[in-house]
Amino acid sequence: MTLITKTEFITILVNHYRMQLKEIMLKLFEFQDKYSCLFADFEQRLKSHSEENFEDWDNYMEWKANFNAAKTSTAKLKT
Numbered sequence: 001m002t003l004i005t006k007t008e009f010i011t012i013l014v015n016h017y018r019m020q021l022k023e024i025m026l027k028l029f030e031f032q033d034k035y036s037c038l039f040a041d042f043e044q045r046l047k048s049h050s051e052e053n054f055e056d057w058d059n060y061m062e063w064k065a066n067f068n069a070a071k072t073s074t075a076k077l078k079t
Contacts, residue, residue, distance in 0.1 A: 021074065
């Protein structure tokens with residue numbers, strides 16, 4: 001059995017959250033490039049359309065999930 005110190009464990013955990021955040025941010029940037037806007041602008045535009053576009057709504061749900069995951073990961077890194 002290998003024992004690690006508390007400091008080593010915290011370092012491993014921080015690196016894990018950084019990698020997670022990096023992957024999430026890459027997904028967010030892909031959506032920003034695809035729609036040429038930020039999440040809040042896309043959300044407002046999508047909700048104001050009278051016609052539903054299922055691909056846009058599907059992307060919105062994924063974008064929102066990643067947006068919220070980025071906030072959560074960032075908060076974990078700050079503590």
